[in-house]
Amino acid sequence: MARTKIDYGIDLGTTNSAISRIEGGEAKIIKVNGLDDTMPSCIAYNKKGVLAGKKAFAVYRSEQEASLSKDIEPNAFIEFKRTMGTDKRYFSSNLDKDLSSEELSAEVLKTLKSFVTDEAVNAVVITVPAVFKNNQIDATRRAAKLAGFEHAEVLQEPVAAAIAYGLDNNKKDGFWLVFDFGGGTFDAALLKVEDGIMKVADTEGDNYLGGKNLDLAIVDEIIIPHIQKNFSIDDILNDDTKKLKYREALKSFAEELKNELSFKSEFNLYKEEGSGTDDDGEDIEIDLTVTQADLEKVLSPIFQKAVDISKKLLERNNLKGSSLNSLILVGGPTFSPIIRKMLEKQICKPDTTVDPMTVVSKGAALYASTVSLSNEIIDKGRTKGKIQIEIGHEASTVEMEEFVTLKILVEKTEGIIPEKVFAEIARNDKAWSSGKVEINQIGEVIETQLKEGKNGFEVTLFDDKGNILESEPKEFTIIQGIGGLNSMQGLTLNWGIEIKKRETGKIEFRQVSGLEQNKSLPATGTANGLKTQKQIRPGMDNDFIKIPLYQGEHGADGTRAIYNEHVYDIIISGADLPALLPENSDVDLMINIDKSQKVSIQAYFPYLDHTAEIDVPTDTVQSVETNWLSNEIRKAKGSIEELKDEGINADKVQKIENDITELEKKFDNSKNDVDGKQEVLTNLRKTLKTIDELSETTEWPKFEEELKEEFYRLEKANKDLGNEKTTQIVNHLRNQLEEVIKNQDIKLGKALAEEIHSVFFQMTLVYQLINFIRQHNQNFGSYHWKDSNRARQLLNEGLQQIGENPTTEDLHPIVIDLINLLPDIEKPSGDDTVLVG
Incomplete structure (x- = not known):
């Protein structure tokens, strides 16, 4: 049949996968081999070709058991979803080649697609774990392309489950928690539902827990x-x-x-x-x-990690288990009586009305029924001898009526179109029909009546004698009871960039405004007021600025950038710019993330009135070097000993020490396993953040003295150099200082210290510039000037300005020109490719 919506959804699981499609308004599982709802996500290669599903899993089991008694080269593979987006390769001796995780996943997708025998499938919605990183989502899209899909959208697994669940129960308000414990990943998603409008309020998860x-x-x-x-x-x-x-x-x-x-x-x-x-x-x-x-x-203990993640999610949203209206189970392991008992005891009794194995696939198909196919795909599927019509409507609504537009597409129809054409829309349950309404190429609006839940409609065309005319498309679906499907999917991680703090010189993760966790997709973020550290000469590849792009979990803002997930280093060089970009020039960033989480960036340079367009590559892979990871664990253990020496809360330190011991044990078990090392790294980052937070608690007495000293220095500078305006600023900062000291709030204290330092810097900058000129004049012969005559000319000009009560604006250009005449080794130190913020 001709379709105008995607209508197909695939749950591409770590251990099992499933495919569903919309039929008559309902999401129906397409049986695997005509028998099963799901198939093992397993691929095997023999001398004749590829096997998938149960047959491949039988080979896998046989190989594993055989490997206990002898060395064999594997040809069957499973759980490759956990290594999506990494450099992990799977060697097949029968093929005599290495395979990527995407290539193996593509074989699973091809096999699922092959079970559709009555039409060609060119587009699909594929689900991914909510906390999949950007490179893992990109890898999923690459797998879809390899499988022959021309159009592939991604949908977060908990969102898919919530859609299917929401249409099959009467709970239309309150908070739902989706507990998605799969074969390889865990997601917890908190949804807020008001009058049928679903919105993901918050998410948390672990890509290496399943x-x-x-x-x-x-x-x-x-x-x-x-x-x-x-x-x-x-x-x-x-x-x-x-x-x-x-x-x-x-x-x-x-x-x-x-x-x-x-x-x-x-x-x-x-x-x-x-x-x-x-x-x-x-x-x-x-x-x-x-x-x-x-x-x-x-x-x-493993299930408890998932329960703790869920409890953490509830706590940070000021909720308890008793606040939930539904706790929805997803994934095969949730059949375990152990986890069900734990959830009932620690959170609330789970709702077991949906099948944890198929709910994601069905939800993906329902979502797919709201996503339009591209015109190219629609045109490929047309039987142009039939009368072609266009059906316009909202895909989902909380109302009980919906206006539908029908019009004849004359330019898409090659057959004969009668002078008069009538259309009738009938709901699939036969309880409502529109009656015959005349339509033409201009279009007609028909008000349809909906029932609660899924509504399938059939469109029939007639001539003026009542004869049925062949036409397409014949069917469409409207989902009643759930609104906002296109905006319910959100960012599950914070997006940010690595910047060098202007006041402290510290390299840290700076959250991009508009791309915070839980922002609805599509989303646009901005980072304005960034500064270059050096000039960029046009046409020079070696002159560049670097914008490291990261994803971070809850509370990532202000943490060390390396504790977050690196996405890509955006490089803008002189070859990308039309003219010279001076040092300290403004850079404004705009980052766009579409509903399928594809990323593009615009960097605007006001000085040049120029915008650089950057598409983030979708083919990057990640790797974890074994020796480096071992060294990071060793350094973490050293940090724990420092915490002990500083007398930090013994219970908290003991918990961190236990976490590191467990990570070290896992690392010892998986030194040659990409998946295992990724899991260790992910959890090590979380532990390092906790160590940093605890370290801050020992800083207060020393930090308080440093903060007071900074303020007293500012007071003295203001007394010597200030005016009425700066005095008002200093008095305001004094009030803030008293509040910070009263509450011993080190986080606010650090922010205040940066503000004090900034005010002091601006107030005394002219004197720093004077000192720079005088120092380089007195030690002129100690520097290896690129052009000593020009340097002497600039210094003389600077000395003359100093004798005339100069401003910052008078001296700053002179100092910049002097710095550019110094060899790199004699310039002020620091990574000058990173932006300053």
Whole structure:
């Protein structure tokens, strides 16, 4: 059938995937092989080609079990979603080539698409975890392109689940919490619903927390200790490469344990053979009885991380579990009675009315029914011998009526169009129809009556004798009861840039106004008043400014930039500019993020009246160097010892120390695993931020003295150099100083210190310029001037100005010209490519 909306939604999961489409206004799962709702996100290669889903998973299981007793080259792969956007490669011996995560994901998408047998699928909405970083979203789009989709939109998984849930229940107001614990990632999304209008209020999550972590915990804490107790496997465990393969191979046993204990009180895992050999060449036999209590002890700490993330999300929005109207479960692991019991005890009783395995796919299809196809795709699908019509309407509404426009597209129709054409719109439940209404190429408006929930309509054309005319499109969908679908998806991370603080010289993450977490998409952010540190000469590639773009979690503003997720370094060089850009020139940034989270940037230079247009590349990948990560962990441990020496709250320090110990243990288990190292790095950054916050608590006594000293210095400068206006400013700062000291607020104190320093700098700048000229005049022969005659001329001019009571404006250009005559090694130090703010 001809479609004008995307109508197809895919849940591209870590362990399982599903595809749905809109049929008659309903989101219907397309059965995998005609039988199942989902298929394993597994790909295998044999000598004849590619396998996907269950067949591939059977190969994967066989390979893993075989690897316990011998070395094999893998040809089956799973959980590659966790390495999307990284440099991880999967080698297939049958193909004799490396494969990226995107290439493997593309095979999953192709397979899902192949189950649609009655029409070509050119466009799709693909879901991604809410806290997927920009490079991971880009990788998902690349996978869609490789799979042959001409148009692919991305939708956050919790949003998709909320859409499907919202249409299948009567709760139209209040707060909903989507608890999305998947095979590889965890998302918690808080939605506020008012009169059916849904809005994502806040999100939190972990890209490296999911079912894989549960399986590996069972391997590490139950299965391997059992094997160690009865056999010698030190050679395996002390070799990083062997250990990685061994843990992966044992995961199938962990899954078996987990599944059996979901409905049994205890289970005996018995493997007489196929478990490999120990260091002495003896066959390993597994005979292990595990109880539900044993399993709960191992899995509860992992589930607790997800519960804690959810509680943190509620707390920062001043809510409790009792404030929620619904707690919606998403993902296979949420079938576990362990997590359901934990959620009921610590937050509230979950709503189990939706299928955690299919709700995301269905929600994606419902959202897809609101997204228009491009004209190019629509035109490709036209059967032009039929009368072509255009149907205009709102895709979703909270009203019970909706105006629909119909018009004949004469230029798109190659068949005969009768002189008079009548149209009838009928709702699929047969409870309402419009009756026959004459339409033409100008258009006609018809008021449709809606029922609550999903509304499918069919359009039929007639001639003046009542004969049915062949036409397309024939169907359309209106979702009643949910409004604002196009704006409910928001930014799940703060977007910002790395800047050098003008007052302190500190390199930090500066949040871009308008791109804060939870801003609705599309979004536009601005960063104005930035300054260049050096001149940029036209046509010179070596003269450039650098704008490092980052994504940061809640509370990222003002943190060290390296603690956040680096997206891309935007470089603007002299080759991009039409003329000389002087030092200290203004730069105004505008960053645009569309609803599918594609990023573009405009950098405006007022001095040149020139705008540089930059599209952020969508093909970047990330890597984590093992030795560097090891060193970062070591430095973190050193910082903990410093906290102990400074007498910081022992309980808080102990918690951080425990976190680092756990991270170190995970790192030891995954030194050759890209996914594992990414997980360690993500959590290490969070711990380093906490260390910084605790370090600040020891700063107060010393900081208070420094702050007072800064203010007294400003007071003296004002007494010597100030006027009535500056005195008013100083008095205002004195009041702020008293408030900061009273509350011992170090964060506000640092902001005040920057303000005091800025006022002092402006007040005394003319004297700093005088000192610069005098110092370089007295030590003229010590500098390696590029043009000594010009330098002497400038210094003489400066000395003359000094004798005439100069202003900052008089001396500043002279000093700038002098600095440019110095070799780079003798210029003031610092990274002068980064913008100052």
